[in-house]
Amino acid sequence: LQGRLPGIKVKYLLVVWLGIFVGSWVAYMHYSSYSELCRGHVCRMIICDQYKKGIISGSACKDLCEERGLLFQHCLSSSPSQQVYRGLWRDREVIIKCGIGEALRADSRPDSVPRRDVVLFDKPTRGTSMDEFKEMLLNFLKSKLGDQPSLPALVSRIITMADVNRDKKVSLAEAKSIWALLQLNEFLLMFSLHEKEHTAKLLGHCGDLYVTEKIPHTSLYGVDVPPFLQSLLPSLAHQLIHQWFAPAWPRRAKIAIGLLEFVEEIFHGTYGSFYICESSLRNVGYNDKYDFKM
Structure with missing residues (x-):
């Protein structure tokens, strides 16, 4: 032994x-x-550099770059070029989204720094009048949403949002920021559906970084199965897990009714018809009152 x-x-x-x-x-x-x-530090560096140079503006810029009141906390990014973070702003949990794809070096190394020669906010140019900017916005919206009779009202809302300091004027920095945001399909959709109760609320922006409310439950079911287990578990096990952790039937019915209301709202909406291209469980959420959120 x-x-x-x-x-x-x-x-x-x-x-x-x-x-x-x-x-x-x-x-x-x-x-x-x-x-x-997860490159939140790169996102902050790019945005704050442009803000300090006076190139961009926004309601969240001061908190992000000067007072550090907009905090990046937990990374939710699924792509290096599109940064998504859960954060904290004014004692409220929020979601922060920022695109940095065009500002990174071609090698895309984690420690890469923004390229100085990349121009992120090139439109509108200096000397553009307010009427010309409104015409730019209207033509852009027509190309994205179709020739809708309600588009002039949407242009007015865009101008109101761009006027961060509420002086009834839109500076070049304010115009560049709102124009950059409108190039993001998700932002344009969210902005167009702002009146609908089933979409997350926009809370602020700085350049092409924007902040939305945090949806308490970001999946239809109460638990997410880790990706490495999804392929190992049989379909019956998935069904049992969903049944155990899903909300009670009356609450699920309320969520489903909200989904139907949302589909009705976007199919014949004020600014045209929209389609849900990705309707997986991860894109369907609800709040603490079990109201559907997309």
Whole structure:
């Protein structure tokens, strides 16, 4: 028995060493993936650099760049070029979204810095009159939403949002910021549907970074199965998990009714018809009152 102990100890050491190696590899891969996807510091650096130069403006700029009142907390990004963070602003949980794809080096390394030669906010140009800017907006909306009779009203709302300091004028920085935001399909859709109770509310912006309310429940079911388990679990197990963690039937019915109301609103909406291209469970949420949110 004593003669076998050294061999057993060696086996234990090998197992421990293998466990440490695998754990270190998993930790390294997790860190590499996080560093690749989560670049909130780059987003803040780009936006604040443009803000300090007077190129952009917005209702969230001062809190983001001067007072540090808009905080990036938890990374939710699924792509390096589109940064999504859960954050805190004015004692309220929010979602922060910022695109940095055009501002990174071609090699897309995690430690890469913004290219100085990239112009993120090039329109409208200096010397553009208010009437010309309104015409730009109207033509842009027609190309995106079709020739709707309600578009002039939407242009007026855009001008109102762009006027951050409420002086009834739109500065060049304010115009550049709102124009950059409108190039984002998600922002344009959210802005067009602002009157609908089933869409997240826009809370502020700075350049092409914008802040929305945080939806308490971002999935139709109460628990998300980790991706590595989804392929291992049989369909019956998925159904059981959904049944266990989903809201009660009356609450699910309320969410479903909200979804039907939302579809009716966007199909023949004020600014044209919209279509839901991606309706997976991860894109369907609800608030604490079980009101549907998209």
